[in-house]
Amino acid sequence: MTADPTWKGFALDADTALALLDWQREMGVDEPIGDTPLDRYAEAAQSRPAPAPAAAATPVPQPQDAASDADLPALAATLAVRAASLPDLAATMERFDGLDIRKGARSFVFADGNPAARVMIVGDVPDEDEDRAGRPFAGRAGAMLDRMLAAIGLSRDTVDAERAVYLTTALPWRTPGGRLPSEAEVLAMRPFLERHVELAAPDILILMGNCACHSALGRSGVMRMRGAWTTAFGRPAMPMAHPSYLLANAAAKRDAWADLLEIAARLNPQDAAQP
Numbered sequence: 001m002t003a004d005p006t007w008k009g010f011a012l013d014a015d016t017a018l019a020l021l022d023w024q025r026e027m028g029v030d031e032p033i034g035d036t037p038l039d040r041y042a043e044a045a046q047s048r049p050a051p052a053p054a055a056a057a058t059p060v061p062q063p064q065d066a067a068s069d070a071d072l073p074a075l076a077a078t079l080a081v082r083a084a085s086l087p088d089l090a091a092t093m094e095r096f097d098g099l100d101i102r103k104g105a106r107s108f109v110f111a112d113g114n115p116a117a118r119v120m121i122v123g124d125v126p127d128e129d130e131d132r133a134g135r136p137f138a139g140r141a142g143a144m145l146d147r148m149l150a151a152i153g154l155s156r157d158t159v160d161a162e163r164a165v166y167l168t169t170a171l172p173w174r175t176p177g178g179r180l181p182s183e184a185e186v187l188a189m190r191p192f193l194e195r196h197v198e199l200a201a202p203d204i205l206i207l208m209g210n211c212a213c214h215s216a217l218g219r220s221g222v223m224r225m226r227g228a229w230t231t232a233f234g235r236p237a238m239p240m241a242h243p244s245y246l247l248a249n250a251a252a253k254r255d256a257w258a259d260l261l262e263i264a265a266r267l268n269p270q271d272a273a274q275p
Helices: 014-026 040-047 072-082 086-095 128-133 139-151 183-200 210-217 243-248 250-267 269-273
Strands: 119-123 165-169 204-208 230-232 235-240
Touching: 072 086, 072 183, 086 183, 119 183, 119 210, 128 139, 139 243, 139 250, 165 183, 183 210, 204 210, 204 250, 210 230, 210 235, 235 250, 243 250, 250 269
Parallel strands: 119 165, 119 204, 204 235
Antiparallel strands: 230 235
């Protein structure tokens, strides 16, 4: 029980105050209090020493954070050349965060088939089927490509390097909504594609689609370029229509068949020389 040691409205002398205290003690008062409440928690906080200021966190270096579009190809080239093997390259590309498109993609699409193959096929950016499967040339377009390759004795599944193909895409991530990649995005990933070709070391390249041609040759217009050999990354290259284009444009299949025969003749010149 508590009581106030003052007597409001009266000037207390020593005898009166003592008499009041005696009366309060008889009434069971055991703790005197004042008119003004005291915050004992605040008093305790004020009595504690102020904490030392926290040391400023040392920022973790992120060289790519400040990289502009113009810087990205040089950064990619530096990273790509350090990759000593295809697994190294895949790991480096998957960690590369220079492009925002990677944030919206479901899968990192690197390669499929036999890396020892004589033929390396470069496709466009991954579509929805490839993004879902995590491998190039999936879905209906991939099934059509497999039939096209089988027609000239090639397969992505064989271990025989003479009959095998190795597949990749110009960019390893699907663009938002499947849009065309920007010039900056193509240029940023081109050094990785070039290093990919160097490490796989195929005899010939097949560039399927406009984005593949843009990335490897620096120009688009695959239907104007198809049917004629050119050079990409120091290797013979044949531009061709992408299988997805053939699915939507049946009339283009005749030209695609002619391109396949040209590729078969390049791979097996002795067969082409026979009557």
